[in-house]
Amino acid sequence: MNCQLINVRSFSADSEGILSVFEKGLDISFNIKRVYYITGADVEVHRGFHAHKKLKQVLFCPYGRIVVIVDNGEEKKEYLLDSPQKALVIEPVIWREMIWKKKESVLVVAVSDNYKEDDYIRDYNVFIKYVKQEEKCK
Ligand code: T46
Numbered sequence: 001m002n003c004q005l006i007n008v009r010s011f012s013a014d015s016e017g018i019l020s021v022f023e024k025g026l027d028i029s030f031n032i033k034r035v036y037y038i039t040g041a042d043v044e045v046h047r048g049f050h051a052h053k054k055l056k057q058v059l060f061c062p063y064g065r066i067v068v069i070v071d072n073g074e075e076k077k078e079y080l081l082d083s084p085q086k087a088l089v090i091e092p093v094i095w096r097e098m099i100w101k102k103k104e105s106v107l108v109v110a111v112s113d114n115y116k117e118d119d120y121i122r123d124y125n126v127f128i129k130y131v132k133q134e135e136k137c138k
Contacts, residue, residue: 001077002091003070008060010085020084022058028089030056030112037108041100048097050122053130056112059098060087064105071095073131081107093134095127 006027012018022028041047048068059068061081068079072094079088082101090096098107113119121127 001070001072001075002094003077003079004089005079006087006089008085008087018084020062022087027087028058032058032110033113034115035108035110037106039104039106041105041107043100043103045100046097047100049095049124050120051095051127051130052092053119053121054092054113055119056092057090058087058110059090060084060108062106062108064100065102066105066107067099067101069097069099073128093127093131095121095124 006022008020008022009027010018010020024031038047059081062084065080065082068081068088070077070079070088070090080086080101081088121130
């Protein structure tokens with residue numbers, strides 16, 4: 001599975017808080033071109049239901065609890081983002097679903113490219129065909 005949960009490097013000074021950082025070359029392999037975040041989703045809201053053809057992403061939840069289910073067309077895995085020190089790297093061609101588990105949870109996503117709707121695969125059957133096609137080309 002081309003997904004990896006990383007421990008985000010953090011610096012703390014007692015009650016002054018925790019500074020967390022990830023950086024190209026040290027923690028992730030790609031340049032970040034765009035950042036977006038989702039706030040105000042109700043508990044048990046499900047979002048996602050798509051894959052990206054080329055986009056690389058790091059997902060993290062600085063506040064709250066969000067489950068991310070990833071699927072490479074052959075197996076599924078579930079990750080819990082419940083700490084600012086956890087980040088999930090998702091490589092291309094992974095179907096994902098995010099489920100909000102706590103009120104006011106925030107999902108932040110840092111990604112490798114600008115927004116391109118034609119990079120999305122939003123139909124699961126098309127995704128499975130795309131995975132099979134990619135395997136043939138290997
Ligand atoms: C992803 C997961 C984790 C834009 O116009 N520009 C943007 O940069 C983005 C990210 C979205 N949009 C528009 C497209 C839709 O009309 O915002 C609307 C909601 O996007 P979407 O339904 O794709 O949202 P999610 O939560 O299902 O998916 C988002 C990202 O789109 C996606 O890249 O991997 O978060």
